[in-house]
Structure formats: structure tokens, C-alpha cells
Amino acid sequence: MGRSxxxxxxxxxxxxxxxxxxxxxxxxxAFFLDDVKTQQRNQQKRIQIYHSLLKQAEQDSIEMSQAFxxxxxxxxxxxxxxxxxxxxxTLKPIFLGSAAYSTxxxxxxxxxxGLDVLDLKLIEDMEAYYLQVHxxxxxxxxxxxxxxxxxxxxxxxx
Amino acid sequence: xKTKKLNEKYKWYMQSLELIQxxxxxxxxxxxxxxxxxxxxxx
Numbered sequence: 001m002g003r004s005x006x007x008x009x010x011x012x013x014x015x016x017x018x019x020x021x022x023x024x025x026x027x028x029x030a031f032f033l034d035d036v037k038t039q040q041r042n043q044q045k046r047i048q049i050y051h052s053l054l055k056q057a058e059q060d061s062i063e064m065s066q067a068f069x070x071x072x073x074x075x076x077x078x079x080x081x082x083x084x085x086x087x088x089x090t091l092k093p094i095f096l097g098s099a100a101y102s103t104x105x106x107x108x109x110x111x112x113x114g115l116d117v118l119d120l121k122l123i124e125d126m127e128a129y130y131l132q133v134h135x136x137x138x139x140x141x142x143x144x145x146x147x148x149x150x151x152x153x154x155x156x157x158x
Numbered sequence: 159x160k161t162k163k164l165n166e167k168y169k170w171y172m173q174s175l176e177l178i179q180x181x182x183x184x185x186x187x188x189x190x191x192x193x194x195x196x197x198x199x200x201x
Contacts, residue, residue, distance in 0.1 A: 047200070050196055050199060050200045051200070053196055054193065054196045054197065054200065057189060057192050057193050057196060058193065060189055061186070061189045061190070061193065064182070064185055064186060064189060065186065068182040068185075068186070071178070071182070072179070072182075075175065076175045076178065076179055079171070079172065079175055080172065080175060080176070083168065083172050088164075088168060091167075091168075091171050094174065094175070094178060101189075119199075121199075122195075122199065125192065125195055126192075129188060129191075129192045132188050133185060133188055133189070136181050136184055136185050136188070137185070139181055140178055140181050140182070143174050143177065143178055146174070147171070147174060151167060151170065151171060151174075155164075155167060
């Protein structure tokens, strides 16, 4: 009688243990699947961000190329060619036009929590790019202002 | 004297244009570097 009770208890305990293991396995599988889904979502978001940044950089490239090409053909090349020949060419305002860059896409990414899904290398690359471009554009704008405000109005003056 | 000053202004303008040319090249190079980096990371 006692042995039979022990057997029953053991069986019950085993049943509980198996049920417990099943519950654990289920919870673990749910967490695992959730993690896989999160990773997939993050990967999709990362790819979307790369595409947005690429599109913005391509747009900047087109606008900068057009502005520099225009400046080169209208102001720089004619002046330098004439100057090399010893002529006194007309000085024209240095107009940079649309030579600019946009940080809108990057700012939107930062504002919407995009940083959480991005690699550190991309973040460093973007920050370095915007810093460098900002400094270079700033130097150009200063040259433009100096020319328009100082050189051209006082050109014939002593 | 006036001619000398005028020549200096022409020279200054010429140097400014050359500098702007260099800066614009540097800007396009930076942009190109970023484009290449983004494209390679998308592969």
C-alpha cells in the first residue's frame, strides 16, 4: 500500500515536472520568436534608414555638382583663363547658389529613435560627414560674403 | 600705386576662386565617400 502511494506520488511529481518544463519551453520559445521578430523589424528599419540617407546624399551630390559646375563655368574658368593671359577680367560675385546640404533626413532619424538600430560606424561616419561638410560650406560662404561685401564694392577705391 | 593695389585685388580674387575650387572638390569627395560607404553597407 505504502509502495503504491509512493509510486503514485512519483508519477504525479513527474507529471508536474513535465508540465513545468512544457510551460518553460513555451515561454522560452515565445521570447525567442519575439526576439527574432524584433531583430527582423530592426533590420528592415536599418535598411530603410540606409536607403533614406543614400537618397539624401545622392540629392546633395546632384545639387552640389550643379552649383559648382555653374560657378565654374560662369565665374571661375573665364576669370582664371583671362587672368593667365594677363588680361584684367571683370570681377563677378562669387555666387554659390544651391551649394548646400541637408541634415533633415538625419535629424528625423535621430528624432524617431533610429539610433537604436544603427551601427556605431554609420553614426560616426554621418557625424564626421556633416561636420566636415558644414566646415567646408562655411568657408565657402565666408569667401562669398567677403567678395560681395568687401572686394567688389571697394574694387576701384584705394 | 593704384595699379599695384588693383593688381593685388585681382590676385586676391584669383586666389579666392582657386580656394573655392579646392573646397568644392573636397565637398564632392566627402559626398562621394559617404555614398560609397552607404552603398557598401547596404550590400
